[in-house]
Amino acid sequence: SQELEQSPQSLIVQEGKNLTINCTSSKTLYGLYWYKQKYGEGLIFLMMLQKGGEEKSHEKITAKLDEKKQQSSLHITASQPSHAGIYLCGADRWNTDKLIFGTGTRLQVFP
Amino acid sequence: EAGVAQSPRYKIIEKRQSVAFWCNPISGHATLYWYQQILGQGPKLLIQFQNNGVVDDSQLPKDRFSAERLKGVDSTLKIQPAKLEDSAVYLCASSLGQGAVYEQYFGPGTRLTVT
Numbered sequence: 001s002q003e004l005e006q007s008p009q010s011l012i013v014q015e016g017k018n019l020t021i022n023c024t025s026s027k028t029l030y031g032l033y034w035y036k037q038k039y040g041e042g043l044i045f046l047m048m049l050q051k052g053g054e055e056k057s058h059e060k061i062t063a064k065l066d067e068k069k070q071q072s073s074l075h076i077t078a079s080q081p082s083h084a085g086i087y088l089c090g091a092d093r094w095n096t097d098k099l100i101f102g103t104g105t106r107l108q109v110f111p
Numbered sequence: 112e113a114g115v116a117q118s119p120r121y122k123i124i125e126k127r128q129s130v131a132f133w134c135n136p137i138s139g140h141a142t143l144y145w146y147q148q149i150l151g152q153g154p155k156l157l158i159q160f161q162n163n164g165v166v167d168d169s170q171l172p173k174d175r176f177s178a179e180r181l182k183g184v185d186s187t188l189k190i191q192p193a194k195l196e197d198s199a200v201y202l203c204a205s206s207l208g209q210g211a212v213y214e215q216y217f218g219p220g221t222r223l224t225v226t
Contacts, residue, residue, distance in 0.1 A: 004153070035217075042115070042202055042217035043154070088153050098167060099215070101153025 003027070004091055004102035012108045013079050021074045021105045023089035031092035032072045033099065034063050038085045046074075046087075079109045113137065115218035117203050123224045129191040132221045136184065136205030142166075144215065145178055145188050146202040154202055160186065161209060193225045 005024045013019050023032065031050045035043040047056045049065035049072060056063050060077045076083055086106050090099040116135040124130050136143050141162050146154035157176065158168040163183040171178065175194070180186040190197055200220040206213040 040219070040222070042219045043204075045214050045216070048214070090153070098156060098159065099154075101155070103151065103153050
């Protein structure tokens, strides 16, 4: 089984709608990372969360890490076509920079 | 600042053939990673270098995969011989150092198709 579970696997939303992607681990995380990947391209770093209850925002994207540091959510407000892509969560469980990744959530935004 | 460069971007080979990928990390980045990303999955770490030394290669199939970073800068990843299940995107990433506080910067990847 995957160590990091992402849900949903895919998401299709209309432009302007809000959406949430979840990332869940069965074990406590030292760090949780969110990346975005467009088809045929590498991963683009979005945010890193380390403290329980931490929340970070960048433009219209907000990420939270729960108090137990086992679940994170990524929330996009007023989605745009430019938000389309695959969102990957990565976790650092052993306080090293060895990341394990979830399977990703494919987001499509239509006008 | 130039990003992580990878070449080739695409490669199609037949099974049992050999293939090599090249990565040039961001200047000054001591740590370099190779990941394998199979379609529909997240990236999986194959090998991690710190300068020209291997830090972690526990998930590298050493019977067919090899990687080197001789001068602590560029790196090559080789597969010999390739199998159908090696079809994937191979991503190279680099960071200033080891540790969770150092962000990893990814290259565009090399998409390998084994037929």
